[in-house]
Amino acid sequence: MAHFPKPSEGxxxxxxxxxxxxxxxxxxxxxxFYELERDAIFRRTWLNVGRVEQLPRKGSYFxxxxxxxxxxxxxxxxxxxxxxxxxxxxxxxGNKLVWDDYPREETKGxxxxxxxxxxxxxxxxxxxxxxxxxxxxxxxxxTSKYGLMQVQTEVWEGFIFVNLDPENTTPLKTYLGxxxxxxxxxxFHKLTQVHKYRAEIGSNWKLFIDAFAEFYHxxxxxxxxxxxxxxxxxxxxxxxxxxxxxxxxxxxxSSWGGIAPPKEKAMVKPIERVLRSGLFGPWDAPDIGMTTxxxxxxxxxxxxxxxxxxxxxxxxxxxxxxWRPNWVLTYHYWPTSYNxxxxxxxxxxxxxxxxxxxxxxxxxxxxxxxYGLQDGNTLEATQTMLESRTVDQFPLCDQEVLLRHLxxxxxxxxxxxxxxxxxxxxx
Amino acid sequence: xxxxxxxxxxxxxxxxxWAVRGERARYAKRxxxxxxxxxxxxxxxxxxxxxxTEYLENLSLDxxxxxxxxxxxxxxxxxxxxxxxxxxGQPRVPxxxxxxxxAVVEPAV
Numbered sequence: 001m002a003h004f005p006k007p008s009e010g011x012x013x014x015x016x017x018x019x020x021x022x023x024x025x026x027x028x029x030x031x032x033f034y035e036l037e038r039d040a041i042f043r044r045t046w047l048n049v050g051r052v053e054q055l056p057r058k059g060s061y062f063x064x065x066x067x068x069x070x071x072x073x074x075x076x077x078x079x080x081x082x083x084x085x086x087x088x089x090x091x092x093x094g095n096k097l098v099w100d101d102y103p104r105e106e107t108k109g110x111x112x113x114x115x116x117x118x119x120x121x122x123x124x125x126x127x128x129x130x131x132x133x134x135x136x137x138x139x140x141x142x143t144s145k146y147g148l149m150q151v152q153t154e155v156w157e158g159f160i161f162v163n164l165d166p167e168n169t170t171p172l173k174t175y176l177g178x179x180x181x182x183x184x185x186x187x188f189h190k191l192t193q194v195h196k197y198r199a200e201i202g203s204n205w206k207l208f209i210d211a212f213a214e215f216y217h218x219x220x221x222x223x224x225x226x227x228x229x230x231x232x233x234x235x236x237x238x239x240x241x242x243x244x245x246x247x248x249x250x251x252x253x254s255s256w257g258g259i260a261p262p263k264e265k266a267m268v269k270p271i272e273r274v275l276r277s278g279l280f281g282p283w284d285a286p287d288i289g290m291t292t293x294x295x296x297x298x299x300x301x302x303x304x305x306x307x308x309x310x311x312x313x314x315x316x317x318x319x320x321x322x323w324r325p326n327w328v329l330t331y332h333y334w335p336t337s338y339n340x341x342x343x344x345x346x347x348x349x350x351x352x353x354x355x356x357x358x359x360x361x362x363x364x365x366x367x368x369x370x371y372g373l374q375d376g377n378t379l380e381a382t383q384t385m386l387e388s389r390t391v392d393q394f395p396l397c398d399q400e401v402l403l404r405h406l407x408x409x410x411x412x413x414x415x416x417x418x419x420x421x422x423x424x425x426x427x
Numbered sequence: 428x429x430x431x432x433x434x435x436x437x438x439x440x441x442x443x444x445w446a447v448r449g450e451r452a453r454y455a456k457r458x459x460x461x462x463x464x465x466x467x468x469x470x471x472x473x474x475x476x477x478x479x480t481e482y483l484e485n486l487s488l489d490x491x492x493x494x495x496x497x498x499x500x501x502x503x504x505x506x507x508x509x510x511x512x513x514x515x516g517q518p519r520v521p522x523x524x525x526x527x528x529x530a531v532v533e534p535a536v
Contacts, residue, residue: 195450196532224514224521271509274477345528355486355499358536359476362503366450369528370510370520377526 022393028204034338040417062108086148182298191348203379249315257308282360
């Protein structure tokens with residue numbers, strides 16, 4: 001039985017003119033396809049690598065490993081206050097420039113210049129080469145030609161993006177499209193209390209996006225998170241979104257509010273009752289300077305009174321969740337091979353005013369982690385069985401429309417990349 | 428020797444080892460504990476949280492005392508312990524097998 005209206009075509013999938021046939025998932029189990037994705041997607045699109053709050057002052061920096069793009073970048077706030085990103089490579093002999101004890105681990109800090117650990121070549125915060133050890137030993141070296149390799153960097157609403165493709169000149173905001181335009185003005189800068197989690201997942205990166213771009217699984221996989229009587233009711237009810245939308249490679253799902261706060265307190269676990277918090281965040285929304293009704297138009301796009309949260313999938317690997325009780329969750333999926341990736345989940349809250357609010361936020365963050373553990377581990381089971389190739393056609397329902405869109409988009413990027421390469425003149 | 432926690436929370440003193448800084452360390456303690464140990468801590472900590480909501484609502488995080496800091500860590504541990512006690516019936520998340528999700532950035536208190 002339908003709880004919420006669907007488009008006149010009868011389904012979201014048909015409305016967006018997406019094929020309704022079974023899906024193969026060959027794009028998630030093939031090492032060869034992954035190699036194509038690396039060039040077609042991760043070296044060509046805008047990737048979110050962090051937030052401006054991670055660079056609080058001039059000289060603040062952090063590194064980001066972009067394994068799928070075969071790159072590491074260092075993101076830094078210059079002496080002029082501008083945020084820039086550079087390939088994390090010394091121009092002398094190619095050593096990784098910025099790292100601590102372990103070259104493959106990300107790092108952060110504050111400095112006045114970057115000095116290579118190998119021969120002490122030094123670069124200023126704008127990437128200019130400012131010191132060469134025993135410069136007179138070189139052969140008339142022109143230091144102005146050996147600055148750090150800069151990477152296109154733009155900031156949208158405090159989110160820092162890089163684009164490794166110098167030929168891709170599409171501005172970030174144009175690329176992010178109508179969802180980003182419709183989110184503009186949300187006060188992300190007020191949500192500076194951060195809980196960040198990281199996991200190594202044994203599945204293709206797209207399979208985890210699949211898990212978080214639909215809630216059809218929630219009443220089943222996460223049934224143990226509810227009171228048992230409530231779990232049975234929720235299972236019977238199933239899941240339907242308020243609405244779905246697609247814009248270019250990006251997509252979003254708008255969801256009803258579930259149990260925050262619950263109609264009856266018996267519906268939720270005792271710790272949720274006493275802390276007035278849970279998966280949907282602290283039930284008492286902090287002041288962010290706007291009411292739910294005043295939120296920017298892409299948030300709760302149907303303006304439904306029972307709205308609870310929106311999940312935006314910004315292609316390829318950045319998801320932004322905006323929750324009714326005024327907090328935000330982001331997901332990043334960083335591929336490390338065709339069947340492994342690093343998952344990051346970050347909760348952003350308005351800083352707590354007292355000990356009780358601190359505990360409310362802890363419960364929301366930890367609940368997200370408990371759910372994530374169930375999702376992450378399930379994915380390893382999915383990956384191994386997809387790789388068995390025992391079954392190669394899988395039916396998806398209308399609540400899984402974003403999954404079809406993600407896989408179709410990925411395949412289109414790869415196909416277009418192959419066509420471009422085939423047409424390129426031999427050099 | 429002074430108390431670990433503020434006077435109103437004296438009943439928590441035998442569970443002072445749950446005042447662990449950091450979600451990662453608290454989770455590690457949870458999964459290396461038995462259900463009996465988790466239940467014993469929960470049975471004392473949960474009623475205290477219920478009774479002293481007002482105390483926590485008036486607890487400023489600016490210039491927080493060591494006793495109050497440890498109290499918050501213990502209640503953060505209660506949040507973690509509540510999942511095995513109220514939902515899972517076991518210290519680990521069911522069906523989570525070898526997977527882990529680690530806290531890499533979290534608030535100072």
